[in-house]
Amino acid sequence: MDWGAEAERRLTEIAACSEATEGVTRLPFTPEHAAANDLIRAWMEQAGLAVHLDAAGTLVGRKAGPEGTPTLLMGSHQDSVRNGGRYDGIMGVALACLAVERLSADRAALPFGIEVLAFADEEGVRFPTALMGPRALAGTLDPGVFDLTDREGIRLGAALDAFGGDADAALTLARDPRRTLGFLEVHIEQGPVLEDDNLALGVVTGICGIERNRVRFAGETGHAGTVPMQGRRDALVAASRFVAAVHDAACDQSDLRATVGTLDLHPDVVNAIPDRAELTLEIRAPEDTDRTGFAARARAEGSRIAAASGVSFEMDRTYAQPAVPCSAPLRKALAKAAAARVGRACLLSSGATHDTSAMADLCPVAMLFLRCREGASHSPREFARAEDMGLAVEVLAEALRGLPARPV
Structure with missing residues (x-):
């Protein structure tokens, strides 16, 4: 399969799950979110993952590992800013699903479980809060956020419950760090460094x-x-x-x-x-x-x-x-796989906050950046090349092959 072309096809299709605006406007717990989840569910199932919606509104695709082994988490967010682009957040979900599908196609048996996570709300556009999904998993979710309201006066807790989540149960989702191998997120760079260096991929050293x-x-x-x-x-x-x-x-x-x-x-x-x-x-x-x-x-x-x-x-x-340093072993696995594909691994920091920053309260974290044209982000001008996305799928799959079944 041409993994990059398939990624572009999926991102084009899911971009239509949007309010009728320029670019993409997809807010959490809306009909557009529900339509996007239908597509993401299909991606996860095609990768051989068992899918469920957790109490915080995160769509979770899981493939269990050998008994007693920890789980590696991957993914990003499905929501967008108003009049945003087709790649920020959702690309990380699409590429994670494709990486798992790539491994399944090779009948690769990993010594740990895998979950792909599509978080509901990272941008904080509809409600004056953000990162609810990862904070629930990390055990840092503030119960007070459920009383926050959107422009129409709808409570976040009520919107979540109506969507199929459970505000009360969301406070009980905290994962066991001892059972969590790490979290990997793929994201467009949102800056010009990789493009200026003519590099497709970069490994993040930490979040500012x-x-x-x-x-x-x-x-x-x-x-x-x-x-x-x-x-x-x-x-x-x-x-x-x-x-x-x-x-x-x-x-x-x-x-x-x-x-x-x-x-x-x-x-x-x-x-x-x-x-x-x-x-x-x-x-x-x-x-x-x-x-x-x-x-x-x-x-x-x-x-x-x-x-x-x-x-x-x-x-x-x-x-x-505070700054969030990325895990040295996870960085090393990504850098080794990237160097094998593109000749060298560019190391760079992230000046933007991501789901990764909240997941760092649970487990070791790492990020893989893709170059984006002119560094454009949070805009309809967002663009990542299909061939770069294909490389990212291969790098992510290869990095997973190289990880041991132990906390890193």
């Missing part, structure tokens, strides 16, 4: 830690036409110098990302000097020490700029998520 900070500069307002330029206490000027300094510092630090994503001004009128500028600073890095060190550097630079500008400065961390 994230922190978000609220930054505030406060000065003094005045009439734009009467206050002299010299001596102004302009909060926006100070903030702009801070933004530029943070950007330049991040450019000098490999693998670190720093982004000012929002900016609010007061009084925010055309003819007055801003006396307050509030902004957000998000920092991502694969090493938590690099992230926290950069935050300290940004805080010191903000204080220096404020003092020189005659304004005050505050910077408070509002959110933090």
Whole structure:
């Protein structure tokens, strides 16, 4: 079988399970989700997996291993952002199913069980939460999420129950880490590194830690036409110098990302000097020490700029998520298989959060990235080559052959 062509066919077919919008819009616990699950169920059954929907809405395809052996988990999410693409998330489900089918075609007997997981909600678009499926398996699911509502006022718990899940039972799904070999996720890179290096595949070293900070500069307002330029206490000027300094510092630090994503001004009128500028600073890095060190550097630079500008400065961390390192043995298995197929294995970190980040609370994790055209993601412009997907199926199957039946 041409595994890449089959992957493209399946992804084209399931892209039609969408609201009538540009691109793909498939939200959890909707008719579009149900239609997608019908197709995914068929993929799983064709791979020889026994299929069921778990209490958290995850579609699970299982093939038991020899008695007493642990289970290797694979998969990703079926949902999309609004007006998203055909590859983010769902490609990882399709390729995992094809890898199992590839092994079955070779009558390969693995020394462990396999499950392919199609999680219901990773994006957090319909409800103000995300990663419910993997968090249920990891035992980290907050029961309070079931009271969250969507735009129509529908409770998440009610939507899950109506879909065939069970909000109460979802809190009892935690797997035994001793019985779980690991979790593998295949995903488009969502960036340009692989394409720039002309490489089809990359092995992820870890998922970046994230922190978000609220930054505030406060000065003094005045009439734009009467206050002299010299001596102004302009909060926006100070903030702009801070933004530029943070950007330049991040450019000098490999693998670190720093982004000012929002900016609010007061009084925010055309003819007055801003006396307050509030902004957000998000920092991502694969090493938590690099992230926290950069935050300290940004805080010191903000204080220096404020003092020189005659304004005050505050910077408070509002959110933090630790980095998730990928398992060395799982990485090694993927890298060895990738090198055999494409000549060398590119190692890179993930700046985006994935289902893998929540599964890391349960078991060792690893990710295989595929190049995507122009790094486009969360957009109808998403595109991955059929031949690259075919390579990923072969690499994933070969990596599974090389794994031992013991925790890694």
